[in-house]
């Protein structure tokens with residue numbers, strides 16, 4: 001094909017994309033304007049007389065609860081960060097730093113009627129949450145404090161610009177490395193290895209995993225596809241061993257193996273962020289640090305808390321901790337707060353466990369578990385980020 005036709009088609013394609021996205025953006029703003037006007041016309045309660053909802057944590061669940069309640073309640077979002085981040089795409093940014101701007105957005109950008117406070121919540125009282133310098137009273141409290149993971153995959157207490165710089169520096173650092181060790185072969189370790197080998201085929205990548213299979217809680221087919229992909233791309237996988245010590249660039253396992261690497265990434269275990277709740281209500285915290293609830297997602301200890309709800313990773317639900325779980329539980333909490341507030345307690349929804357499809361991206365390829373998850377991760381990312389435009 002002559003070069004100019006190629007460039008013409010390319011320009012047309014780009015132009016159509018921009019046109020489609022701009023149209024979508026206008027429609028979204030129109031839709032929001034209609035919702036807001038509806039709320040202004042039908043919700044005649046002045047803002048200062050509305051019930052106060054305090055939300056702790058602005059990840060997948062907290063940001064969604066704030067968006068859905070801010071037109072009908074006085075909403076305050078307390079988050080250690082000043083932005084929302086699409087965590088599943090963080091691994092991509094480690095090899096493609098220009099992708100950062102597509103997956104982060106300031107809370108102040110998408111929340112129009114929410115009071116955003118960038119602080120850490122230190123404790124929870126019966127009718128107020130305690131910060132370092134003040135307390136914030138609530139009628140309803142929603143705890144969405146999520147979980148912590150090793151740096152650089154998740155960070156707390158940072159502003160957006162600092163986070164973007166750290167991720168960029170990480171990229172330039174990785175470019176210089178020759179041998180990379182990944183400790184932990186769960187979904188994060190597997191996806192990180194795949195991102196690195198697909199972007200930097202010259203790097204030597206080793207995964208040390210304490211189990212006989214990578215991603216051992218996932219379906220057999222997904223495990224096989226992931227292992228085949230990694231082996232095909234030269235990743236060395238060491239099963240049934242744990243890294244227990246390191247001296248400089250030598251990492252030692254419990255089976256006595258010694259692995260030399262320029263850098264190790266720790267891709268193991270998540271830790272629920274519940275210490276600030278434990279301080280006041282130790283009885284609501286499970287053995288592993290998650291917050292206990294009833295099926296309506298109201299916090300429960302020795303006594304139930306009618307006006308305190310919990311959603312997302314920090315919930316004491318024995319399931320894979322996923323963004324989808326965070327969104328599903330957030331939607332139930334939104335419904336139940338509205339039901340409670342309208343004295344329709346009997347119409348509150350219950351959370352029921354269901355099988356969720358999971359998309360595991362392997363560099364530029366991908367593996368799907370469950371049914372009908374035939375969406376690329378990019379599409380899932382787009383679908384989520386569009387909410388924050």
Ligand SMILES: Cc1cc2nc3c(=O)[nH]c(=O)nc-3n(C[C@H](O)[C@H](O)[C@H](O)COP(=O)(O)OP(=O)(O)OC[C@H]3O[C@@H](n4cnc5c(N)ncnc54)[C@H](O)[C@@H]3O)c2cc1C
Nearest residue numbers: 057059060061079080087088121145146147312313322323
């Ligand atoms: C590297 C990585 C890859 C992942 N990939 C996928 C994937 O492909 N698909 C998928 O479905 N899931 C994936 N997940 C899981 C997904 O990111 C989580 O399930 C999701 O982020 C949980 O959302 P959340 O709202 O419960 O909490 P979080 O996203 O953890 O947000 C919690 C927020 O609360 C804040 N906070 C915590 N404590 C306090 C406090 N005391 N005061 C104020 N603020 C506080 C935190 O700073 C944070 O902003 C991945 C996770 C990681 C780490």
